[in-house]
Each structure stands twice: as structure tokens, then as C-alpha cells.
Amino acid sequence: MIRAELIAGIGNAIQLFQDATDAFDDAACAALGLNRTDLKCLSMIAQRGPVAVGEIGKAAGLTRGAMTTALDRIEQAGYARRLRHPNDRRGVLVELTDKARKAIEAIWGPYMRNAETFFASYSVADLKAILRYLQEGRLAQEANMARVKTLRLKR
Numbered sequence: 001m002i003r004a005e006l007i008a009g010i011g012n013a014i015q016l017f018q019d020a021t022d023a024f025d026d027a028a029c030a031a032l033g034l035n036r037t038d039l040k041c042l043s044m045i046a047q048r049g050p051v052a053v054g055e056i057g058k059a060a061g062l063t064r065g066a067m068t069t070a071l072d073r074i075e076q077a078g079y080a081r082r083l084r085h086p087n088d089r090r091g092v093l094v095e096l097t098d099k100a101r102k103a104i105e106a107i108w109g110p111y112m113r114n115a116e117t118f119f120a121s122y123s124v125a126d127l128k129a130i131l132r133y134l135q136e137g138r139l140a141q142e143a144n145m146a147r148v149k150t151l152r153l154k155r
Contacts, residue, residue: 014137028107033077037062041070042096045080046104050095052085079103 001009029039037060044056057067071094074080079100085091096104119127 031107032079032103034073034079037066038070038074038077041067042074042079042100045074045094045096046100050083050093053082053092053094056094 025036025039029036032039032042034042040060041056041062044059045051048055053067053071054064056062056071057064060067060070062070071080071082075082079097080094081097083093083095085093122130
């Protein structure tokens, strides 16, 4: 395969991977009884928690009101709880509940545990290339997102 064909193949594989990821996220939302915004917030809580409400809202691109509504749904579903911020009496932190940890394990645990088997045929050099691609690709996606946010195509 020539370089141009490989690059085109990578582009196509990325689109298919993104489609599969979207479908997986939809399935996770259905299993959890949440919507995609709620799942995004829950993911941030899982990664950063306990985390300030404002930090979640900023990372998710939500207004204060939308963030409150999303947290109300997540909390009502039993996946998170609000806590007083220990260093700011007006601040609120959010953390996962045991129910959320069990749900996350049920949905994503098998996938994560299979990583060693999945990557068994890859060399260390392959894994470094994959990691570099994902890191640089994320930065490229963020730059493209910022560019697209400036477009006004509906006129």
C-alpha cells in the first residue's frame, strides 16, 4: 500500500471507530438510564472526582443551569452525590456512588481487562506509535473543534 492509501485507510478506520464509539456510548446511556450529556458529566466525575461542579460544567460546555439539571438527573439515578467543598463553604463537589462504580465496572470493566489480550500482538514501538497518534489526534480534534465553532454555515 502506498502512503496516500494508508492515510485514506486510517481516515476511514477513524470514522468507523468513532461510529462504533458513539454506538457503544448510546448503549451505555441506555443501560444507565442517562442521556449523552449526563454520561459526559459522569465520565468527568469518574476521572477527576471528587470534582467541583463548576469544573464539570466548564469541561462539558454547560451553563450553570444546564449543569444543575444534569447533576440532578445523575444524582436522582443514584450515580453521584454532592458534597460540601472542604476549602470553600460555598463550593460543591461531586463524587461517584458505589452504584456508579459497579455500573462503570459492568459496562467498561471487561473492555479494560481485555486490553492486554487485545494489544498482545503489538510491539512496544507499535504501542508508542498508537499512544502518540491518540495524543496528537486529540490535540488536532480540539483545534478543529475550535475552528468549527467559529463557522456560521446556517445563513
